Amino acid sequence: MSASGGTKAIVAALGANLAIAVAKFVAFAFSGSSSMLAEGVHSLADSGNQGLLLLGGKKAKRAATAEHPFGYGRERYIYGFLVSIVLFTIGGVFALYEGWEKIRNPHPLDNWYWPVGVLVFAVIAEGFSFRTAVKESNELRGKQSWIQFIRRAKAPELPVVLLEDFGALIGLVLALVGVGLTLATGSGVWDGVGTMAIGALLVLIALVLAAETKSLLLGEAAGPDQVAKIRAALVDGDVVTRVIHMRTLHLGPEELLVAAKIAVQHDDTAAEVARAIDAAEARIREAVPIARVIYLEPDIYDEKAAAAQAPSGS
Numbered sequence: 001m002s003a004s005g006g007t008k009a010i011v012a013a014l015g016a017n018l019a020i021a022v023a024k025f026v027a028f029a030f031s032g033s034s035s036m037l038a039e040g041v042h043s044l045a046d047s048g049n050q051g052l053l054l055l056g057g058k059k060a061k062r063a064a065t066a067e068h069p070f071g072y073g074r075e076r077y078i079y080g081f082l083v084s085i086v087l088f089t090i091g092g093v094f095a096l097y098e099g100w101e102k103i104r105n106p107h108p109l110d111n112w113y114w115p116v117g118v119l120v121f122a123v124i125a126e127g128f129s130f131r132t133a134v135k136e137s138n139e140l141r142g143k144q145s146w147i148q149f150i151r152r153a154k155a156p157e158l159p160v161v162l163l164e165d166f167g168a169l170i171g172l173v174l175a176l177v178g179v180g181l182t183l184a185t186g187s188g189v190w191d192g193v194g195t196m197a198i199g200a201l202l203v204l205i206a207l208v209l210a211a212e213t214k215s216l217l218l219g220e221a222a223g224p225d226q227v228a229k230i231r232a233a234l235v236d237g238d239v240v241t242r243v244i245h246m247r248t249l250h251l252g253p254e255e256l257l258v259a260a261k262i263a264v265q266h267d268d269t270a271a272e273v274a275r276a277i278d279a280a281e282a283r284i285r286e287a288v289p290i291a292r293v294i295y296l297e298p299d300i301y302d303e304k305a306a307a308a309q310a311p312s313g314s
Contacts, residue, residue, distance in 0.1 A: 073252015
């Protein structure tokens with residue numbers, strides 16, 4: 001994901017959520033709708049989440065140091081994980097609590113036109129934000145399904161914004177249903193039910209985000225297409241005859257570490273091997289530009305030894 005693309009989607013979501021949060025709190029003050037309060041807190045939490053993503057992106061750009069020689073690219077994963085925690089606690093759990101309280105102590109809505117008007121406005125604003133995130137994601141998604149894109153994306157920002165905006169739109173529909181049923185029946189219980197449904201949705205989205213960002217924090221390998229390109233680039237058929245085994249690791253969304261043991265001819269000189277390694281590194285960087293840290297170890301190929309040393313899936 002390009003930094004500009006991710007930033008554009010985040011800023012669009014931040015602007016929409018701030019405006020929506022203010023409108024929802026105003027609607028809650030005039031109507032007493034718990035759905036509005038839950039949705040207001042949800043939008044406020046989303047605004048904080050976008051701030052965290054922007055902060056993570058800025059911190060990730062710091063230059064490598066002696067203490068952190070591979071740089072700070074994984075800062076983006078850390079802040080993505082923090083977003084899932086904020087969404088779970090402030091968004092989901094609060095909405096569940098508020099909805100339960102409203103079911104236990106229901107009361108009719110005052111000035112119903114406030115929440116309805118704000119919800120319609122929020123749908124339009126969230127739709128704009130979601131459209132921006134979809135447009136930015138389509139530039140990277142290729143032929144992947146949306147589920148595959150969210151699961152395989154190495155940059156956390158767009159999947160986070162996509163899921164937040166999608167959850168927000170569904171939550172707004174649930175809030176409209178809750179408010180509508182409250183108006184139709186005169187019972188505030190339905191407003192509480194809508195609020196709890198919003199909370200359950202946010203908790204589910206937060207759990208999905210937590211699982212995906214946890215995997216990125218632990219360290220994920222390059223995708224199958226990138227691995228194939230690196231393997232093809234390593235072998236020149238002259239000095240480098242095969243890849244004995246190889247491992248890749250994302251140091252950040254846009255930085256890949258490649259470590260491989262390569263087979264060379266037994267009668268090659270040290271100078272020939274050194275030139276072959278330099279050439280192989282150049283071919284890898286041309287094939288996969290994000291492969292910025294490359295370690296190649298030359299060896300004489302031995303089938304039994306290679307089978308014993310090769311990691312699973314290499």
